[in-house]
Amino acid sequence: MSHNYSLGKYVYLDSPATTQCDPRVTEKMVPFFQELYGNAHSKNHAYGWAAEEAVDIARMHIADFLGVDDREIIFTSGATEANIIAIRGIVDYHRYKAKTPQIHVITSSIEHKSIHACCEQLEEEGVRVTYLPVDKNGLVALDQLANEITNQTVLVSIMAVNNEIGVIQPLQRIGEICAKSGVVFHSDVTQAVGKLKIDFNGSNISLASLSSHKIYGPKGIGALFVKRRPVVRLRSIFPGGGQERGIRGGTLPVPLCVGFGEACRISSQEFPDEFQRISSLSERLAAGILGNIPLAKLNGEKISKVPHISNFAFPYVEGESIIMGLENICLSTGSACSSTSLNPSHVLQAMAVDEYAIQSSVRFGIHRFTTPEDIDIVLEKLPVVIEKLRGMSPLWDMYQEGVDFNEVKWM
Numbered sequence: 001m002s003h004n005y006s007l008g009k010y011v012y013l014d015s016p017a018t019t020q021c022d023p024r025v026t027e028k029m030v031p032f033f034q035e036l037y038g039n040a041h042s043k044n045h046a047y048g049w050a051a052e053e054a055v056d057i058a059r060m061h062i063a064d065f066l067g068v069d070d071r072e073i074i075f076t077s078g079a080t081e082a083n084i085i086a087i088r089g090i091v092d093y094h095r096y097k098a099k100t101p102q103i104h105v106i107t108s109s110i111e112h113k114s115i116h117a118c119c120e121q122l123e124e125e126g127v128r129v130t131y132l133p134v135d136k137n138g139l140v141a142l143d144q145l146a147n148e149i150t151n152q153t154v155l156v157s158i159m160a161v162n163n164e165i166g167v168i169q170p171l172q173r174i175g176e177i178c179a180k181s182g183v184v185f186h187s188d189v190t191q192a193v194g195k196l197k198i199d200f201n202g203s204n205i206s207l208a209s210l211s212s213h214k215i216y217g218p219k220g221i222g223a224l225f226v227k228r229r230p231v232v233r234l235r236s237i238f239p240g241g242g243q244e245r246g247i248r249g250g251t252l253p254v255p256l257c258v259g260f261g262e263a264c265r266i267s268s269q270e271f272p273d274e275f276q277r278i279s280s281l282s283e284r285l286a287a288g289i290l291g292n293i294p295l296a297k298l299n300g301e302k303i304s305k306v307p308h309i310s311n312f313a314f315p316y317v318e319g320e321s322i323i324m325g326l327e328n329i330c331l332s333t334g335s336a337c338s339s340t341s342l343n344p345s346h347v348l349q350a351m352a353v354d355e356y357a358i359q360s361s362v363r364f365g366i367h368r369f370t371t372p373e374d375i376d377i378v379l380e381k382l383p384v385v386i387e388k389l390r391g392m393s394p395l396w397d398m399y400q401e402g403v404d405f406n407e408v409k410w411m
């Protein structure tokens, strides 16, 4: 039986969930599925040497792209795994090696699900976790960070760029606060890589998680940056055969490593042009939305946001209904991980966005392969869909009659 998965003509704007593997990346990977199938850890023959060399080059491309040492890159299956290795690794070091009696971790209330799920598990195991609030623009309360750090605090984990609203956190200042108290700083930089330059050395980041499939590489691979100096004390939760500095055992997926490396090499070359192009598409989208759709509003702070991710509220209609109404346009209301549940976005809730505005929010993800025509298609269809939905919305009628929604008790 053969399958034809070709989808026809769609406008894809769900890039924070995943991106297309760049065709140049795919091409680079193919030989490593075929003739060059060696195990990179085999030291005795040409197959092993070829695989090892390819992995070394890939690791170098990733390190160069980040501006770090290649010995600081640990391959993982993705950012979820990198997050868990980092957080559990630090906590477990303190539990089992340092035998710290009470362990405290600080994170933010708008992290990716993979961080929150890991922290919730640790709470069940007796670790104390503080979830720092954010302001209405999505920025983490820094004054509170300094106040929450105690001599029990072993880790601060705060993401660089949020995957739902695109807001950039002030890593430099967070790093300064951590350094002052001697606390390890981990950052999930998955949505920052390829979108902005991060100064790993200047911002005191000891650990950082990234993912290949968010930057036009293959799915199933990512990396954990582990700073070498000063040394980060981490207990491996994946010891295996001692690969990856003993932090992450297991045979390396050579084709995926090669693809990830190539994705980084291409991104570092094309970064300035791509940023310009995506910024102008983002401005075109925002101008069209804010100019033509009454009450439309950007969620999060415009001035400290990556242009790749924009989240708009269209009050009095449901985000899900908008998305369903926009046939052939691929969008999401928030993170892919929570889109199966109908729970309102924890990110928008943390920003204290009004409940009815949260339900009406849609995320737009612009990427390398987005064209001006794609944006024009959205700008042509979106106002029509919203006007139609508002025409059927009792909330919209109430709004026009002057009902104050902050006074309404929601069920």
Ligand SMILES: *Cc1c(COP(=O)(O)O)cnc(C)c1O
Binding pocket: 016, 017, 077, 078, 079, 080, 081, 112, 114, 159, 161, 162, 163, 188, 190, 191, 210, 211, 212, 213, 214, 221, 222
């Ligand atoms: C996508 C994403 C992840 C998960 O990455 P995987 O490689 O799919 O595990 C983690 N954090 C953020 C911010 C993300 O956007």
